[in-house]
Amino acid sequence: SQQGEEDPQALSIQEGENATMNCSYKTSINNLQWYRQNSGRGLVHLILIRSNEREKHSGRLRVTLDTSKKSSSLLITASRAADTASYFCATDATGNQFYFGTGTSLTVIP
Protein backbone atom coordinates (compact mmCIF):
# COMPACT_ATOMS: atom_id res chain seq x y z
CA SER A 1 0.00 0.00 0.00
CA GLN A 2 1.15 3.52 -0.65
CA GLN A 3 1.48 6.21 1.94
CA GLY A 4 0.78 9.23 -0.19
CA GLU A 5 -1.66 10.44 -2.73
CA GLU A 6 -1.09 13.12 -5.30
CA ASP A 7 -3.77 15.43 -6.55
CA PRO A 8 -4.75 15.95 -9.30
CA GLN A 9 -4.13 12.60 -10.99
CA ALA A 10 -3.67 14.40 -14.31
CA LEU A 11 -2.97 18.01 -15.23
CA SER A 12 -2.75 19.64 -18.64
CA ILE A 13 -1.49 23.21 -19.06
CA GLN A 14 -0.11 25.53 -21.70
CA GLU A 15 3.60 26.22 -21.91
CA GLY A 16 4.51 29.19 -19.74
CA GLU A 17 1.76 28.59 -17.19
CA ASN A 18 2.42 27.44 -13.65
CA ALA A 19 1.63 23.90 -12.53
CA THR A 20 0.67 23.01 -8.99
CA MET A 21 0.31 19.50 -7.67
CA ASN A 22 -0.42 18.35 -4.16
CA CYS A 23 0.55 15.39 -2.04
CA SER A 24 -1.14 14.13 1.10
CA TYR A 25 0.24 11.49 3.41
CA LYS A 26 -0.98 9.54 6.37
CA THR A 27 1.63 9.32 9.12
CA SER A 28 4.33 11.50 10.62
CA ILE A 29 7.40 11.86 8.45
CA ASN A 30 11.05 12.85 8.70
CA ASN A 31 11.20 14.33 5.24
CA LEU A 32 9.34 14.44 1.95
CA GLN A 33 10.88 14.25 -1.48
CA TRP A 34 9.54 14.92 -4.96
CA TYR A 35 10.58 12.87 -7.97
CA ARG A 36 9.90 13.15 -11.69
CA GLN A 37 9.48 10.20 -14.02
CA ASN A 38 9.50 10.54 -17.77
CA SER A 39 7.66 7.89 -19.73
CA GLY A 40 9.55 4.60 -19.65
CA ARG A 41 12.37 5.99 -17.55
CA GLY A 42 13.56 5.82 -13.96
CA LEU A 43 12.79 8.42 -11.34
CA VAL A 44 14.80 11.63 -11.04
CA HIS A 45 15.11 13.33 -7.67
CA LEU A 46 13.87 16.93 -7.72
CA ILE A 47 13.85 18.29 -4.20
CA LEU A 48 13.81 17.27 -0.54
CA ILE A 49 12.07 19.12 2.26
CA ARG A 50 12.58 18.18 5.89
CA SER A 51 9.78 18.00 8.42
CA ASN A 52 11.01 21.15 10.18
CA GLU A 53 10.98 23.16 6.96
CA ARG A 54 7.93 24.90 5.50
CA GLU A 55 9.12 25.98 2.07
CA LYS A 56 11.99 25.28 -0.25
CA HIS A 57 13.01 26.51 -3.69
CA SER A 58 15.12 25.02 -6.44
CA GLY A 59 15.20 26.84 -9.76
CA ARG A 60 11.64 26.89 -11.10
CA LEU A 61 10.45 24.54 -8.36
CA ARG A 62 8.84 25.59 -5.12
CA VAL A 63 7.83 23.04 -2.51
CA THR A 64 5.78 23.67 0.60
CA LEU A 65 5.16 21.36 3.51
CA ASP A 66 2.36 21.56 6.07
CA THR A 67 2.92 18.86 8.65
CA SER A 68 -0.25 19.78 10.54
CA LYS A 69 -2.29 18.94 7.46
CA LYS A 70 0.08 16.17 6.34
CA SER A 71 0.35 17.69 2.91
CA SER A 72 2.87 19.12 0.49
CA SER A 73 2.63 21.00 -2.76
CA LEU A 74 4.98 21.26 -5.73
CA LEU A 75 4.80 24.36 -7.90
CA ILE A 76 6.54 24.47 -11.26
CA THR A 77 6.69 28.01 -12.60
CA ALA A 78 6.92 29.02 -16.27
CA SER A 79 6.37 25.44 -17.42
CA ARG A 80 8.07 24.03 -20.49
CA ALA A 81 7.17 21.15 -22.77
CA ALA A 82 10.12 19.26 -21.28
CA ASP A 83 8.38 19.31 -17.89
CA THR A 84 5.86 16.79 -19.24
CA ALA A 85 6.22 13.80 -16.94
CA SER A 86 4.72 12.08 -13.91
CA TYR A 87 5.52 13.60 -10.55
CA PHE A 88 5.63 11.61 -7.33
CA CYS A 89 6.03 12.53 -3.71
CA ALA A 90 7.82 10.12 -1.40
CA THR A 91 8.06 9.95 2.37
CA ASP A 92 10.16 7.93 4.80
CA ALA A 93 7.69 7.41 7.53
CA THR A 94 9.18 4.25 8.99
CA GLY A 95 12.92 4.45 8.47
CA ASN A 96 13.93 1.90 5.88
CA GLN A 97 10.87 2.09 3.71
CA PHE A 98 10.29 4.87 1.27
CA TYR A 99 6.64 5.37 0.36
CA PHE A 100 5.63 6.83 -2.98
CA GLY A 101 2.34 8.43 -3.82
CA THR A 102 0.21 7.56 -6.80
CA GLY A 103 1.60 10.35 -8.98
CA THR A 104 0.38 13.33 -10.99
CA SER A 105 0.68 13.11 -14.74
CA LEU A 106 1.58 16.55 -16.09
CA THR A 107 1.24 17.47 -19.76
CA VAL A 108 2.62 20.81 -20.92
CA ILE A 109 1.27 21.79 -24.30
CA PRO A 110 3.71 23.77 -26.49
Added chain:
Amino acid sequence: GAGVSQSPRYKVAKRGQDVALRCDPISGHVSLFWYQQALGQGPEFLTYFQNEAQLDKSGLPSDRFFAERPEGSVSTLKIQRTQQEDSAVYLCASSLEWTRGETQYFGPGTRLLVL
Protein backbone atom coordinates in the same frame (compact mmCIF):
# COMPACT_ATOMS: atom_id res chain seq x y z
CA GLY B 1 29.96 4.97 -11.83
CA ALA B 2 27.83 7.14 -14.05
CA GLY B 3 24.58 6.05 -12.53
CA VAL B 4 22.50 3.08 -11.50
CA SER B 5 22.21 0.55 -14.29
CA GLN B 6 19.81 -2.34 -14.61
CA SER B 7 19.66 -5.31 -16.92
CA PRO B 8 17.90 -6.52 -18.85
CA ARG B 9 15.82 -3.48 -19.71
CA TYR B 10 13.00 -5.69 -20.97
CA LYS B 11 12.16 -9.27 -20.14
CA VAL B 12 9.36 -11.45 -21.45
CA ALA B 13 8.79 -14.65 -19.53
CA LYS B 14 6.33 -17.48 -19.83
CA ARG B 15 4.26 -18.13 -16.75
CA GLY B 16 6.17 -20.48 -14.48
CA GLN B 17 9.64 -19.45 -15.62
CA ASP B 18 12.25 -18.11 -13.25
CA VAL B 19 13.76 -14.69 -13.95
CA ALA B 20 16.76 -12.81 -12.58
CA LEU B 21 17.03 -9.04 -12.69
CA ARG B 22 20.34 -7.31 -12.12
CA CYS B 23 21.16 -3.96 -10.56
CA ASP B 24 24.53 -2.20 -10.63
CA PRO B 25 24.42 0.63 -8.09
CA ILE B 26 26.51 3.76 -8.15
CA SER B 27 30.03 2.91 -7.06
CA GLY B 28 30.50 3.41 -3.34
CA HIS B 29 26.81 3.52 -2.51
CA VAL B 30 26.14 1.50 0.59
CA SER B 31 22.35 1.34 0.42
CA LEU B 32 20.36 -0.41 -2.29
CA PHE B 33 16.62 -0.68 -2.77
CA TRP B 34 14.27 -2.61 -5.03
CA TYR B 35 10.82 -1.35 -5.98
CA GLN B 36 7.96 -2.72 -8.04
CA GLN B 37 5.96 -0.30 -10.16
CA ALA B 38 2.70 -1.39 -11.71
CA LEU B 39 1.32 0.47 -14.70
CA GLY B 40 -0.05 3.85 -13.70
CA GLN B 41 1.04 3.51 -10.08
CA GLY B 42 3.85 4.78 -7.93
CA PRO B 43 6.76 2.51 -7.01
CA GLU B 44 6.19 0.14 -4.11
CA PHE B 45 9.01 -0.86 -1.79
CA LEU B 46 10.21 -4.44 -2.01
CA THR B 47 13.48 -4.73 -0.11
CA TYR B 48 16.52 -2.83 1.20
CA PHE B 49 20.21 -3.68 1.60
CA GLN B 50 22.91 -2.00 3.63
CA ASN B 51 26.11 -3.36 2.08
CA GLU B 52 25.50 -7.10 1.79
CA ALA B 53 22.98 -7.24 4.61
CA GLN B 54 19.31 -7.39 3.70
CA LEU B 55 17.83 -5.25 6.44
CA ASP B 56 14.24 -5.13 5.28
CA LYS B 57 12.39 -7.50 2.98
CA SER B 58 8.93 -6.79 4.23
CA GLY B 59 7.75 -5.56 0.82
CA LEU B 60 8.47 -8.77 -1.06
CA PRO B 61 5.01 -9.97 -2.16
CA SER B 62 5.62 -13.70 -1.78
CA ASP B 63 8.29 -16.30 -1.12
CA ARG B 64 8.76 -16.55 -4.87
CA PHE B 65 10.68 -13.28 -4.67
CA PHE B 66 14.27 -13.37 -3.51
CA ALA B 67 16.97 -10.70 -3.52
CA GLU B 68 20.66 -10.86 -2.81
CA ARG B 69 23.70 -8.62 -2.75
CA PRO B 70 26.50 -11.01 -1.80
CA GLU B 71 29.46 -8.64 -2.10
CA GLY B 72 27.72 -5.44 -1.17
CA SER B 73 27.65 -4.01 -4.69
CA VAL B 74 25.70 -5.70 -7.50
CA SER B 75 22.28 -6.99 -6.53
CA THR B 76 20.01 -9.55 -8.13
CA LEU B 77 16.26 -9.82 -7.74
CA LYS B 78 15.03 -13.29 -8.55
CA ILE B 79 11.44 -14.24 -9.16
CA GLN B 80 10.64 -17.93 -9.22
CA ARG B 81 7.69 -19.50 -11.01
CA THR B 82 6.58 -16.16 -12.44
CA GLN B 83 2.89 -15.31 -12.52
CA GLN B 84 1.04 -12.81 -14.68
CA GLU B 85 0.56 -10.50 -11.71
CA ASP B 86 4.35 -10.16 -11.50
CA SER B 87 4.27 -8.11 -14.70
CA ALA B 88 5.59 -4.67 -13.74
CA VAL B 89 8.61 -2.43 -13.91
CA TYR B 90 11.23 -3.34 -11.32
CA LEU B 91 13.27 -0.36 -10.20
CA CYS B 92 16.53 -0.38 -8.35
CA ALA B 93 17.84 2.61 -6.42
CA SER B 94 21.04 3.28 -4.51
CA SER B 95 22.00 5.80 -1.91
CA LEU B 96 25.34 6.83 -0.44
CA GLU B 97 24.03 5.70 2.92
CA TRP B 98 20.43 5.42 3.89
CA THR B 99 20.02 7.81 6.72
CA ARG B 100 16.84 9.74 6.83
CA GLY B 101 16.91 12.33 4.12
CA GLU B 102 19.46 10.77 1.78
CA THR B 103 18.59 10.94 -1.89
CA GLN B 104 17.93 7.71 -3.70
CA TYR B 105 19.21 7.48 -7.27
CA PHE B 106 17.12 5.30 -9.53
CA GLY B 107 18.02 3.08 -12.43
CA PRO B 108 15.94 2.95 -15.62
CA GLY B 109 14.13 -0.18 -14.50
CA THR B 110 13.49 -3.61 -15.94
CA ARG B 111 10.10 -4.02 -17.57
CA LEU B 112 8.91 -7.58 -16.96
CA LEU B 113 6.04 -9.06 -18.92
CA VAL B 114 4.78 -12.48 -17.92
CA LEU B 115 2.65 -14.20 -20.52
